[in-house]
Amino acid sequence: MSFTNTVLITGGTTGLGFQCALTIARAHPEFLIVITARTDSNSAAATINKTLRQKNVVFLPIDLSNIATVRSFVKDWETKKYPSICTLLLNAGLQFPEGLRKTVDGIEATFGINHVGNTLLFYLLLPHLAKNVRVVVTSSGTHDPAQKSGLPDAKYTTAEELAYPAPEAAQIDGRQRYATSKLCNILWVYALHRRFQAVEGTSMTVNAFDPGLMPGTGLAREYSAPMRFIWKNLMTRIIPLMRVLFHPNVHTPRESGETLAWLATNPNLEGASGGYYEGRKTIKSSVDSYNEKYQEDLWEWTVKFDAKSPEELSRFEKAN
Template sequence: MANSTRSILITGGTTGVGFYAAAEIARNCPDHCIVIASRKDADQSAKAINDKLRQNNVQFLPLDLGDLKNVRSFVETWKEKHFPPLSALILNAGLQFPHEIHYTADGFEATFGINHVGHALLFHLLQPYLAHEARIVITASGTHDPAQKSGLPDAKYATAEELAHPTGKELTVDGRGRYSNSKLCNILWTYALARRLEKLPGKKWTVVAFDPGLMPGTGLAREYNAFLRFLWHHVLPPIIPLLRLVLFHNIHKPSESGASLVWTALDAKEKAANGIYYEGRKHIKSSVNSYNEADQEELWAWTVKTLAATETERHQFEVVN
């Protein structure tokens, strides 16, 4: 990888849609350094991709998005390894806790903390390592949109602080509702960042949100009970074509959604699109609430204030210089 011209980072790249996307990118970009980041790589995913392609341009770096010290340590490691400039940053990792409330190492509600806060800090700290032309893709979900009737509780946004540190009745919110809320935050933050990138001089950075659809067989159900995990991993995957026909069009194999994620990140024509919401390979409207600019700015301001450790970082995190 010493001769790599660019880097691409994928969080959650060891399993599911992230793994298939990493393999496809490695195949299409043999001259790029592909880094997959997750808490662990139990299946040696990076090695598996390299062995299959007979290449050596994929590597694994440990990253715990639920621990902000670990996120900072990850970026220090990135700096020390002198990776080539990042041409694509794919913020794909996500967790869902369907039952009791969980917290991150920093005391944030874990779904919000991992799906939004950890990713936001990672982006901000990696800004100096982005190439002149860079694509940021955030894996969101159609569950954020009540109009899609996903079966999850409707996403609602009041304040970021309420999501980060729920109190009172907010402590009893269904964990699946916390997931849909976090996915709404992914899109609110995407639109807030997109406005700033449009004003950024001297750079060609774009950011979009991507809905991979429902993907039975992925690790998203790992916190569910044994029966539901069995259905998710063994019963539903073989009948995806039938589910797509009789239930909802946006149900896919992880390999299919992985290919769409790669297209969203790397397609030459799409790379110019900024502030767009994708359902697979289609530009569609996100939820009505996701276009509330006041909510976008409230989330943005809270995130910068919470994550910036110094005034210098605050200025950097604001993106517009």
Template sequence: MSQFTKSFLVTGGTGGLGLHASREIAQRYPNAAVVIASRKDKDGAAALINEQLGQSNVRFMPLNLGDFKDIRTFVETWADQNLPPISALLLNAAVQFAEGGPVYTTDGIEATFGIGHVGHALLFHLLQPYLADECRIVITASGVHDPEQTKGMPLPHYTTAEEVAHPTGDLPKQPGRQRYSTTKLCNVLWTYALGRRLEQIPHKKWTVVAMDPGLMPGTGLARDAGPVLRFLWLKVLPHIIPVLRVLISPNVHLPKDSGTNLAWVAVDESQRTTSAVYYEGKRQIKSSVDSYNEAWQEDLWSWTVNAVAAADDERRHFGLVGGS
């Protein structure tokens, strides 16, 4: 029998936003298992949090969201851990390839979209049997999905999910940052499509929301940028946040502060019943006009289910209509 009372799972939890959110949740729930999942834990994030808190409830599990086979192996490993049901699932991991042409996942999907959306979708679908009857799903989105909020980022470009996954024509020439803003739009589209379906599942109190943590200089998001941009992102911009709030947006924060906000959206009792809504930090706001396009939501939903399901029975199960 597990020593823990509940479980929480955070993808991309070994650094930046995810690390701080994981620490906040672990501190709030010392009797819960907090699992941080990422490709590598080179800095020993789980051990660090446990040491800082004087606890032993945080653990690391390897997960490559760019490989369907690895995601399935992760879920099989989860099933063997004898952990309590998952009370909150934080789909937080993301990548941005600022320079060069498209990069592709093991399964041949453009990697920004493949890791930031498709891999998370497969993870959610496979984890359904391990979710608590009352479960919170939080998807880390971004204000860059909204042309009215974006400054200095290329606008998202969505036509069909197939074109995002396998860009053709001139689309491979898109800047990497545009692929990122498009993926963040997909995060919000999928939140609303999933929210409608969760309402139809009997005997479950599953909610899903998207959350914009704001611009967070100092995180690992610029790890694939050039040396100059990476230096500015990691060493300069975190020290001039008040200036950035004037020049760019008030929604600029240290990763620690945004991590606290992400944890609050995920686990605070005052927020557990909200679903299919969008947060900027702790505030519920309207997302972009395009994010409410139901035709795009349904195109993305259908394409994603067909892309990640291995067989017809999975395709029916992943569809969620009529039950889980």
């Protein structure tokens, strides 16, 4: 079958990403849906194809914690001659609640995976994006202290300090690193939005998405065994109660996956860019997320870290 466009979803084999891929594949059999993760141990792509009796979903491995493998992924992509990417969902993310973890490239792992890995993939895929591409970055309400999520407040200093924290930062609660990485997602979205808007004749859009609390997903896989049990077996059964007692933005992965698919493909949202979506409505993100000094510090550090040549630096900076 000849496909018209490609949809690429990082973290697409489980939870939110899987449900989003299933929803888009069902609604758009004419699209090639590429789901990525380190592994596809549950045969997610085959499961979706079998469920829908289609063949438009494929799995490609990528490790966002390793710059070399991200670059290898894109080199391999260029040989496949896939249709242009009309939808890029930067959804993959991890949380490390205890201790200080680093990637093989020597940067703090939460920041490295949730921000650097996803953004490097975006920069390298620029030549393969459709002119009307929709980019959606999965963030979280945990980035906003005003939402009182229960996690330590996000704290942005500089991108350099987030990537290379001082030794004493090992004592910081890893959940704060996660909240801060979700703030970085939004800072980067707003910086990218400004650059998209500056390109004449473009209809590229970029938005941030808060899927809400989704008990049962793989986000808690680095937690202790008792906490993983509660996350997967108890909290999944009391979601309606949690909406009443905790926050209305608590959902199953299927519910949030369908909403992410809506944001990614709904024709009524064509041209909508620079927004922060909680479910299907735009809301204000945190006060710090609108700080343009933070946005530009993060953007400039990221392109300099990700680029390996002057040509890449220029192309990444302009994002076109």
